[in-house]
Amino acid sequence: MVAPAMAKGKSAPVAEKFLSEPEIAKLKRVKVDLVAPPMVHKHEQVASGAPRIVEFRMEIEEKKMVIDDKGTTLQAMTFNGSMPGPTLVVSAGDYVELTLVNKASNAMPHNVDFHAATGALGGAKLTNVNPGEQVTLRFKADRPGTFVYHCAPEGMVPWHVVAGMSGTLMVLPRDGLKDPAGNPLRYDTVYTIGEFDLYIPKDENGKYKDYKTLSESYGDTVEVMRKLVPSHIVFNGKVGALTGEGALKAKVGETILLIHSQANRDTRPHLIGGHGDWVWETGKFANPPEKDLETWFIRGGSAGAALYTFKQPGVYAYLNHNLIEAFELGAAGHIVVEGKWNDDLMKQIKAPGPIVA
Numbered sequence: 001m002v003a004p005a006m007a008k009g010k011s012a013p014v015a016e017k018f019l020s021e022p023e024i025a026k027l028k029r030v031k032v033d034l035v036a037p038p039m040v041h042k043h044e045q046v047a048s049g050a051p052r053i054v055e056f057r058m059e060i061e062e063k064k065m066v067i068d069d070k071g072t073t074l075q076a077m078t079f080n081g082s083m084p085g086p087t088l089v090v091s092a093g094d095y096v097e098l099t100l101v102n103k104a105s106n107a108m109p110h111n112v113d114f115h116a117a118t119g120a121l122g123g124a125k126l127t128n129v130n131p132g133e134q135v136t137l138r139f140k141a142d143r144p145g146t147f148v149y150h151c152a153p154e155g156m157v158p159w160h161v162v163a164g165m166s167g168t169l170m171v172l173p174r175d176g177l178k179d180p181a182g183n184p185l186r187y188d189t190v191y192t193i194g195e196f197d198l199y200i201p202k203d204e205n206g207k208y209k210d211y212k213t214l215s216e217s218y219g220d221t222v223e224v225m226r227k228l229v230p231s232h233i234v235f236n237g238k239v240g241a242l243t244g245e246g247a248l249k250a251k252v253g254e255t256i257l258l259i260h261s262q263a264n265r266d267t268r269p270h271l272i273g274g275h276g277d278w279v280w281e282t283g284k285f286a287n288p289p290e291k292d293l294e295t296w297f298i299r300g301g302s303a304g305a306a307l308y309t310f311k312q313p314g315v316y317a318y319l320n321h322n323l324i325e326a327f328e329l330g331a332a333g334h335i336v337v338e339g340k341w342n343d344d345l346m347k348q349i350k351a352p353g354p355i356v357a
C-alpha cells in the first residue's frame with residue numbers, strides 16, 4: 001500500500017536515504033590492495049569526498065600451519081592466507097564490494113558474514129562458494145565501528161571460525177574519530193590483532209595430533225570444541241607471532257590504534273606499562289569512548305579499538321589479562337617503543353639490594 005502523502009509525490013519523513021541502482025552506479029569506485037596483519041592498508045581518517053564503492057578481493061586458503069614453538073599444527077582455514085584475515089577500512093556511507101575467491105586447491109565450501117552488513121545473514125547466504133568459484137557481494141557500510149567478518153557455512157560455522165576464518169572491517173566516521181566532547185582523535189599508526197582460541201586434539205599419549213588433511217581433523221576437533229577449553233589461544237596465528245621479529249613498533253609521542261578482534265570467545269586486552277587512552281571496547285564509534293582503561297573487554301563475536309599515545313620507551317607486552325591464557329596458552333605480544341625515558345612519570349629511587357636494617 002502506498003500512503004496517500006506518498007501518492008501525491010510528497011516523501012514521507014525517512015531516517016535514511018537509500019540510493020537506487022543508477023545512483024549507486026554513479027559513485028566513484030576505488031580498488032584497495034589489502035596488506036597482511038598486523039599492518040592495515042593505507043586509508044584516510046577523515047573522508048575527503050562523497051561516499052564511494054570500495055572494491056576488495058580476498059582469496060580463501062586452507063593450509064596446515066604451525067601454531068607454537070613445539071611444532072604443533074593446525075589444519076587452518078584463512079582469508080588471504082593469514083590469521084586474522086586482512087583488515088578492510090572504509091568510511092561510513094561507503095559501499096564495500098568484496099570479491100571472494102575460493103581457490104580450486106581448497107577442499108571446503110566457504111562464504112563470508114560481515115557483522116557490519118545488513119541482511120542475508122551478513123552476506124553469508126549470498127556468498128556461498130565451492131572450491132574453484134568466486135562471488136562478488138556489495139553492501140552499504142552505514143554504521144561506524146570495528147566489526148568482525150567471518151566464514152559461516154551452514155552446518156559448519158564454529159569449525160570454520162575457530163580454524164582461522166575471521167577478520168575486521170573498520171568503518172570510520174566520515175569526519176574521523178572523536179572524544180566524548182567532540183574533539184578530533186587521530187592515530188599515527190594502526191595495528192590489527194586477531195585473537196584465536198584453538199582446539200587441537202590430543203592422541204592417547206597426550207601428544208597433539210597432526211592431520212594429513214583438513215577433513216580428517218574435523219571429528220576430533222569438534223569433540224575438543226564441545227569441552228569449551230582451548231588448547232592454545234594465540235594472537236595472529238601462532239604463539240609468539242607478535243614477539244621478536246614480529247613485535248609491533250612505536251615511538252614515544254606516537255599514537256597507535258590497536259584493533260582487537262575475537263570472533264568466538266571473550267578476551268580482555270591490557271597493555272602492560274600503558275593504558276587505553278580512549279577505548280571503544282564494543283567497537284562502535286558513534287558511542288563515546290572510555291578513558292584511562294587498564295584492561296578492556298572484547299566480547300566473543302566482536303572487534304574493539306583502543307588508542308594510546310606512548311610516553312615511555314621500552315618493551316611493552318600487549319596481552320589477554322587472564323594471565324594463564326596469555327602466558328601459558330599464547331595470547332600475548334610485544335610492542336617495542338623507542339624514545340627518551342621520563343623520570344617524572346616513573347623513577348627507580350633505589351635499585352634492588354640487600355635489606356637495610
Ligand SMILES: [Cu+2]
Nearest residue numbers: 110111151160
Ligand atoms: Cu569457511
